[in-house]
Amino acid sequence: MTVAATGSVAARLDRLPLSRPHYGLLFLGGLGYTFDGMDAAVVAFLLPSAQAAWSLSNGQLGLIGSATPFGYLIGATIAGLLGDRIGRRRVMMYALAFYAVFSVVSAAAPNYPFFVGARVLAGVGTGAESAIIAPFLAEFVPAARRGWFVGALAGFFSFGYVTAALIGRFVVPAAADGWRYAQLLTAVPVIMLLWWRRSLPESPRFLVSQGRTAEADAVVDAIEKRVQSATGRPLPPIPATAPETERARTAVGLFGALRFLWSRPMAARTAVTWLIWFVITFSYYGFFSWIPTLLVQRGITVTKSFEFSIIIYLAQIPGYFSAAWLCERADRKNTIAIYLAGAAVSAYWLSQTSTPLTITIAGAVLSFFLNGTYAGVYAYTPEVFPTWIRATGAGLSSAFGRIGSILAPSLIGLFSASLGFAGVFGLTTVVLVIGVAGTVIFGLSTAGRSLEDLSARAQ
Numbered sequence: 508m509t510v511a512a513t514g515s516v517a518a519r520l521d522r523l524p525l526s527r528p529h530y531g532l533l534f535l536g537g538l539g540y541t542f543d544g545m546d547a548a549v550v551a552f553l554l555p556s557a558q559a560a561w562s563l564s565n566g567q568l569g570l571i572g573s574a575t576p577f578g579y580l581i582g583a584t585i586a587g588l589l590g591d592r593i594g595r596r597r598v599m600m601y602a603l604a605f606y607a608v609f610s611v612v613s614a615a616a617p618n619y620p621f622f623v624g625a626r627v628l629a630g631v632g633t634g635a636e637s638a639i640i641a642p643f644l645a646e647f648v649p650a651a652r653r654g655w656f657v658g659a660l661a662g663f664f665s666f667g668y669v670t671a672a673l674i675g676r677f678v679v680p681a682a683a684d685g686w687r688y689a690q691l692l693t694a695v696p697v698i699m700l701l702w703w704r705r706s707l708p709e710s711p712r713f714l715v716s717q718g719r720t721a722e723a724d725a726v727v728d729a730i731e732k733r734v735q736s737a738t739g740r741p742l743p744p745i746p747a748t749a750p751e752t753e754r755a756r757t758a759v760g761l762f763g764a765l766r767f768l769w770s771r772p773m774a775a776r777t778a779v780t781w782l783i784w785f786v787i788t789f790s791y792y793g794f795f796s797w798i799p800t801l802l803v804q805r806g807i808t809v810t811k812s813f814e815f816s817i818i819i820y821l822a823q824i825p826g827y828f829s830a831a832w833l834c835e836r837a838d839r840k841n842t843i844a845i846y847l848a849g850a851a852v853s854a855y856w857l858s859q860t861s862t863p864l865t866i867t868i869a870g871a872v873l874s875f876f877l878n879g880t881y882a883g884v885y886a887y888t889p890e891v892f893p894t895w896i897r898a899t900g901a902g903l904s905s906a907f908g909r910i911g912s913i914l915a916p917s918l919i920g921l922f923s924a925s926l927g928f929a930g931v932f933g934l935t936t937v938v939l940v941i942g943v944a945g946t947v948i949f950g951l952s953t954a955g956r957s958l959e960d961l962s963a964r965a966q
Contacts, residue, residue, distance in 0.1 A: 516712060520727060577909070582632060587906070610694035650958070664878070672816050840947075
């Protein structure tokens with residue numbers, strides 16, 4: 508059986524019903540996002556302990572909060588460029604191993620500078636992992652269900668955040684070195700995930716983009732057999748009008764990629780995608796990096812602040828999965844705009860609150876909308892870039908967003924005294940409103956369209 512005889516790789520993949528083989532990919536990719544979320548979230552619960560251990564100022568705490576996102580920026584950029592050269596799967600595996608090693612190193616940090624450096628390097632691993640999973644797995648999924656699938660995939664971040672909150676509540680306060688044990692707990696399970704992922708195939712769309720059509724055909728043959736076995740029904744016919752798989756293209760370097768991404772056909776797509784990533788990441792990390800510490804500084808005990816944070820983090824779960832559902836029905840662009848608008852209203856509400864109860868309720872609503880936005884963004888981003896540069900485009904978008912995550916914790920740490928609680932979240936409101944406007948005006952409708960159709964319009 509050959510691609511030439513049976514239709515394009517894209518057409519064969521897009522006509523498959525979503526079934527057990529796809530859910531297996533969702534589970535293995537989702538576990539990676541769970542550990543990424545744990546690593547990102549646990550930092551917020553380490554800040555009070557690190558402050559006490561090394562007598563740190565708010566500015567120094569802000570640098571810790573920015574360390575991991577700075578690593579994300581580097582990792583996302585590297586993952587994108589390598590993903591379009593050596594393959595999505597290999598980058599994903601190397602990134603996860605790199606993260607596990609440096610997470611353990613950061614747990615043993617003897618001083619503040621060493622700890623910050625280790626957190627940067629751990630962030631390189633998680634940034635690369637986060638940037639590569641969505642474009643990798645999106646290339647296996649039929650167009651009709653891609654929005655839900657990638658949105659649900661991003662939803663696994665919420666499980667990591669909730670787990671990190673539980674670690675912050677029960678592990679960090681349990682011993683003087685609880686904050687070190689917490690970091691070990693985020694790294695050790697990764698070894699099992701690496702073992703499970705050995706069987707994952709490379710993306711057939713990537714293989715075709717590299718001219719490796721025989722390998723791509725073999726991967727699709729295996730997937731078709733597994734889908735037919737799982738469903739117990741004959742496979743749907745390949746549509747005669749299905750778009751052809753993209754032609755092979757040579758991956759380019761960073762500057763070549765930037766020239767293409769900002770060329771006339773691609774500039775609007777790139778601009779709005781980078782804007783959305785910056786807005787959501789700035790708001791997200793500004794909020795989640797500081798909410799436990801801000802609660803403590805308003806007279807709430809560390810233990811109570813962590814309990815309130817668990818409630819806030821639990822709101823992530825319905826936020827992600829409601830947006831994943833909406834992505835199929837209201838389009839990715841509209842879903843992003845709706846949830847960004849909800850986040851803007853919630854951030855303003857939070858800026859006007861003063862009691863622990865109202866802060867927690869407003870914070871939970873903001874958490875719901877911020878994470879729903881992320882589900883839309885993760886579904887949207889791989890769709891707007893052609894296959895041959897998809898990993899690079901997604902990686903650079905994520906990397907640009909990480910500038911927001913680097914700036915937000917530090918800016919809040921430096922200016923919280925002058926801006927106050929209301930000013931901090933008032934600023935977040937303004938940033939979110941800008942994101943809503945950019946998405947509504949310049950966003951691209953992608954629901955139900957094949958990746959190849961979207962790519963053809965960008966050439």
